[in-house]
Amino acid sequence: MTRLSRRALLIGAGSLAGAGTVVGVVAASRRRRPGALPLGPSAAPPVPGAPAATPTPTPLPRGGRLAIAAAAGFDFDTFDAARSGEPSVVELLGRVHARLIQWADPAAAVLGPDLAAAWEQPDPLTLVLRLDPRARWHDVPPLAGAPVTAAEVQAHLARVVAIARAGDAPRSQRSAALLDIARVETPGLAAVRLVLDRPSPLLLPALAGEFALVQPPAVLEGPSAPSDPLDPALLAGCGPWVFSGFDGPAARFRAHASGHRSPLLDAMAVSPPVDTLARYRAGELDEFPAIDPRDAEAARALPGIVELPRFHRELVLSTFAASGPPWSDPRLVEAISGALNRTCLADALFAGRARPSGPLPPVSRAALEPPVLAPFPGYAADAADDARAARQRWEAAGGPSLGPVTVDIPSIFDPRYAASAVVIARLNDVLGPQFRPGVETYTTIARRVQEGAYGNGRAAFWFGWGTPLPSPDPRELLLDLYGHALAPAERSNLLAADPADSAAFAGLQRAILRDGFRGVVPWLQQVGETFRRPGTFGPPPSPFWDGYRDVQRYRLS
Incomplete structure (x- = not known):
């Protein structure tokens, strides 16, 4: 069985932007007392005799089965959520396990309940999570459908914090905020209290993280714990689905009807x-992503099929070590950005199935709109305007004297998208015939990023997919790419911002663009399509894994 994908290898080598994890940052919320975390959902008591605020909704239909295709192939490394760095593992673990909290609306960056029905922060160093009393483990050995207890959640949190402190968690876990937890207490049978060493603005997003799955201690470390990290016994949890086994490559699940989040299906x-496409036509699939654009064209001809846009999980970007020459001169980076006009790139590389990206990707509500991006190099509506300004910058900054400039392109990216031909030809046409391609593995590129080899006296950079976007939270997105280049005041202001307040991130994005991109040039976010069978309903596709929202799926026939 394959162990690690190219993304996992890249993640393991560290952030492509050179940004370290954020540990021990003290920030003040603009709307709350210093260090306060957002309050969790709470239900107001009904007022006797008061009319209902909204009409009672029509109940959604229950029952039936659904077959969907994931956005990427399965590539499992371990079913221990605290030790996995492979996103596709979450296709299984994320359905059978719960998180303490979830992204209720990924598009709006709004958190909501899961295993914790509510939470509150009585002071800046205390977070209390109140467990949903309906939560029960799956009715499989050794769990036997027992209620989830605060002691079990305490043991889970203590374990993942210990793994993070020991440095054994993969970087894709992004567990730095967990290091702010000093101890975990159980003030009651259904409450867990986190006592912090310092205020932790990103703790709640960490508890909703992709791999922040609550696994039963009895299964992971009990006397009957399996020794094989891919033993299906590790898939027993308290999530909305119970793993039923594999049918060929397909993972099958049945509803955990007695849990705290019961699916409609x-x-x-x-x-x-x-x-x-062939499996859809044969009635074997009800929903699938169109990986090949030819499949998308063919699918559109099918009767009644529903098409939904789907942003990809990674940005296409480049990084430059700007601490020394040549890229310490921002005019050179701006010239390269201007030469590779993003509209031209989207058409030439992806046949228009991509959107220009600023410091925040277009999938984010806080992303800068095209008219705001247009004055910056590489975003002009007229590519010829970008090209003229780029050549002037390049020559004024001494670009021709650099000699050959190497552009490393990942081998998985080229020749699939002919990037070495498209990108190099455009650079040579606009800036002069001095650019040459280097097709390398992601492992080699990641090592060179860590060594600062894309700069610091070497005229080179790379062009390709970055690591998967960390979460819907704009703060995490910006820290992931630009944390290494933020001034202390910028970092503090960023962490204090309300993630749902789109306007709070505009100023920092403009500053990054004005400062020559600060070493990270975002190019594009690819856009694909998801197709659904008529009569099949569910949440819109998200680039962030949100299979926990499968509980909302239903079908009319």
Whole structure:
């Protein structure tokens, strides 16, 4: 069985932007007392005799089965959520396990309840999580459908914090905020109290993280704990789905009807995105992503099929070590950005299936709109205007004297998208014939990023996919790419911002663009399509893994 994908290898080598993890930052919320975390959902008591605020909604239909294809192939490394760095593992773990909290609305960066029905912060160093009393483990050995207890959650949190402190958690866990937890207490049978060493603005997003899955201690470390990290016994949890086994490549699940988040469907099947169009036509799939644009064109001709846009999980970007020459001169980076006009790139590389990206990707509500981006190099509506300004910058900054400039392109990116031909040809046409391609593995590129080899006396940079976007929180997105280049005041202001307040991030994005991108040039976010069978309903596709929202899926026939 394959162990690690190219993304996992890249993640393991560290952030492509050179940004370290954020530890021990003290920030003040603009709307709350210093260090306060957002309050969790709480239900106001009903007022006797008061009319209902809204009409009672029509109940959604229950029952039925659904078969969907995942956005990427299955590539499992371990079913221990605290030790996995592979996103596709979450296709299984994320359905059978719960998180303490979830992104209720990823598009709006709004958190909501999961295993914790509510939470509050009585002071800046204390977070109290109140468990949903309906939460029960799956009715499989050794869990036997027992209620989830605060002691079990305490043991889970103590374990993941210990793994993070020991440095054994993969970087894709992004568990730095967990290091702010001094101890975990159980003030009651259904409450867990986190006592912090310092205010931790990103603790709640960390508890909603992709790998922040609550696994039962009895299964992971009990006397009957399996020795094989891919033993299906590790898939027993308290999430909305119970793992039923594999049917070929498809993972099958049945509803955990007695849990705290009961699905509308009776069963689901999730499989890799292979032969999706043929399987849809054969009635084997109800929803699938169109990986190949030719599949998308063919799918549109099918009667009644529903098409939904789907942003990809990674940005196409480049990084430059700007601490020394040549890229310490921002005019050179701006010239390269201007030469590679993003509209031209989207058309030439992806046949228009991509959107220009600023410091925040277009999928984010806080992303800068095209008219705001237009004055900066590489975003002009007229690519010829960008090209003229780029050549002037390049020559004024002494670009021609650099000699050959190497652009490393990941081998998985090229020749698939002919990037070495498209990118190099455009640079040579606009800036002069001095650019040459270097097709390398992601492992080599990640090592060179860590060594600062894309700069610091070497005329080179790379062009390709970055690591998966960390979460819907704009603060995490900006820290992931630009944390290494933020001034203390900028970092403090960023962490204090309300993630749902789009306007709070505009000033920092403009500052990054004005400062020659601060070593990280975002190019594009690819856009694909998801197709659904008529009569199939559910949340819109998200680039962030949100299979926990499968509980909202239903079908009319």
